[in-house]
Amino acid sequence: MSKHILVDGLFIYPTPIGCYYAVSSFIGDDAKNFINRLLKQPRTPALNIKTLKNLMNVESEKDAIELLHHCQNKGWIQGVKESIESPIGTLDTILPSLLDKVSETGNVLLSDEQGFHLACSGFTNETAEQLSAISAEIETIHERRIDMLANSLTIDSHAWAIVDAFGSSQLGFWPLFIGDSQFVITISGIPHFNRPGFVTLIWALSIRYQQI
Numbered sequence: 001m002s003k004h005i006l007v008d009g010l011f012i013y014p015t016p017i018g019c020y021y022a023v024s025s026f027i028g029d030d031a032k033n034f035i036n037r038l039l040k041q042p043r044t045p046a047l048n049i050k051t052l053k054n055l056m057n058v059e060s061e062k063d064a065i066e067l068l069h070h071c072q073n074k075g076w077i078q079g080v081k082e083s084i085e086s087p088i089g090t091l092d093t094i095l096p097s098l099l100d101k102v103s104e105t106g107n108v109l110l111s112d113e114q115g116f117h118l119a120c121s122g123f124t125n126e127t128a129e130q131l132s133a134i135s136a137e138i139e140t141i142h143e144r145r146i147d148m149l150a151n152s153l154t155i156d157s158h159a160w161a162i163v164d165a166f167g168s169s170q171l172g173f174w175p176l177f178i179g180d181s182q183f184v185i186t187i188s189g190i191p192h193f194n195r196p197g198f199v200t201l202i203w204a205l206s207i208r209y210q211q212i
Contacts, residue, residue: 004065010079011044012051016194018076019202024158026177030056031071038077039206044084087204095119098204099185101197107188111135112181122188131171135184138173178202179210 014022014035022035037055038045045051052064071077087094099108100121107122115136120128138160146158161169172191176183183205192198 004069006047006049006065006068007079010047010081011083012038012047012055013044013078013080013084014038014199015075015078016196016198018071018074019199020193021074021076023176023178023202023206024174026182030067031074031076033057034067034071035076036206036210039203040210042086042207044080046083047079086207087200091119091204091208094204095201096121098197098201101195102185102192102201103187103189104192105187105189109135109186111184111186113139113183118183131186135173135186139175139182139184142175176202176205178205181209 018035019039022032022039034056037057045055049061049064052068053059053061056064056067058064058067068077087098095110096119099110099119100106102108103121105122109120109123109128109131110118111128111132112118113136115133117128117132123131142158142160158175160173162171164170169190170188172187174185174187174191174193176185
């Protein structure tokens with residue numbers, strides 16, 4: 001038996017950093033799979049052994065609790081006192097408002113790996129189309145060079161940026177991997193990936209595109 005004990009009356013909810021960890025690369029592991037399955041749920045599930053074993057795809061209570069403890073130590077999941085419902089509405093209607101919440105400037109674009117602009121906030125349609133094309137080119141470079149950056153230069157970040165003379169990001173590009181789909185989120189200025197709105201955005205995309 002595990003030495004850790006579950007707290008009664010809580011519901012499992014991913015943190016912003018947990019969501020980013022789960023979708024920031026295509027390489028999966030047990031923790032990422034757990035968070036991704038959690039993001040497929042219509043509402044935050046109750047914290048109990050049966051739920052954990054189902055979401056983690058494990059048979060052992062000890063393994064389930066130890067993986068939960070690992071995710072908690074990393075800050076990837078949290079317990080909340082009330083169940084939270086998944087985002088309501090079609091992506092076409094809710095994405096612009098969700099995107100607006102993940103940037104200080106409100107200028108955010110979501111595009112796919114082919115360079116098609118799916119939704120945006122703040123940018124004009126013409127700018128969004130141009131940035132979508134750029135993001136597709138960056139995604140191609142990312143796929144070709146990410147192993148070299150990680151192995152030769154020990155750079156673990158998956159984001160790309162256009163910076164000013166002081167090194168501050170003017171425009172950032174973050175690849176997102178959700179199910180079999182790849183996206184790029186483009187942000188002008190400072191991203192707000194550390195806020196609850198980012199969880200809601202990834203939750204909405206996961207319900208639509210995940211296959212896990």
